[in-house]
Amino acid sequence: MIKPLLIEIGVEELPAIPFLKELPTIEKQWLDILEKNALACAFEFYYTPRRLVLWHESFPTEQGExxxxxxxxxxxxxxxxxxxxxxxxxxxxxxxxxxxxxxxxxxxxxxxxxxxxxxAPQSSKPLLKEMIEQFIKGLNFGKSMRWGFLEESFIRPIRWFGCMLGDEHVPFSLFGVESTPFSYPHRTISYEPFAYMFAGDYFERLAERGVVLYPSKREEIILNAFKAIEAKEGVSIEIDAELLAEVVAITEYPTALIGSFEERFLRLPPEVIITSMKENQRYFPVFKEG
Structure with a gap:
């Protein structure tokens, strides 16, 4: 038998640069754990600065022999x-x-x-706690931190866990946090958690509360906003691929705004201005002829 499985790891804001360096290995890390436990199946990995999400549309409820x-x-x-x-x-x-x-x-x-x-095959549900723990401890972001009175460490404090197998909440405790069938909306919407009743229900409820879960969708929103600004203002925006990936990683619902600074700063070499904007403010440079 198969059921949808949702795993959400809620964290304080992840620093984008070390996270993006580890990103290529994250899916491999989880795939190895699935295979080791004879539970190999297709899955998707999504992320925002406040959550890591593993989604399995068809997760085996029993291990293979x-x-x-x-x-x-x-x-x-x-x-x-x-x-x-x-x-x-x-x-x-x-x-x-x-x-x-x-x-x-x-x-x-x-x-x-x-x-x-x-x-003989065993139920997969009791294995999930250990699998999730192995996944978290196997991630290497270069630096980690401890919080509270815990011995465990992670790149940022873990604040909530969600694990739903079909319509069944999977209870466990890791890093001093109890799993619940609750998640959190975008902070501009509310600080209060919201419930979801089954695994697939999570996505719609999260979107209704201001979180664009899919990184590709956040990138699309940013690029479309840039095109609209370019058309309206008669400007061109320089898109740096690495900066774009970083901005995607630090936002849950990106919105593009155009700003300005005093014209006297244009006496500085362009490289000085652009480097400062990119590295200190995560801004994209805008150019206008004349």
């Missing part, structure tokens, strides 16, 4: 006069079986003790 292989000592060590040695008996104990159930196989050109067992 897994096989585990164990290789032991060479037969020259495992047997003496046809009887199992302590090394052989120790291998059988490790595998949880009697020595009579141990087979042999070839490995690295030697015949060694061998055992293979099949692990």
């Amino acid at each position: 897994k096989e585990e292989e164990f290789f032991g000592a060479p037969l020259s060590v495992a047997l003496k006069d046809g009887a199992p040695t302590p090394a052989a008996l120790g291998f059988a104990k490790k595998c949880g079986v009697e020595f009579s159930e141990i087979a042999t196989a070839m490995k690295d050109g030697k015949e060694v003790l061998y055992y293979k067992r099949t692990i």
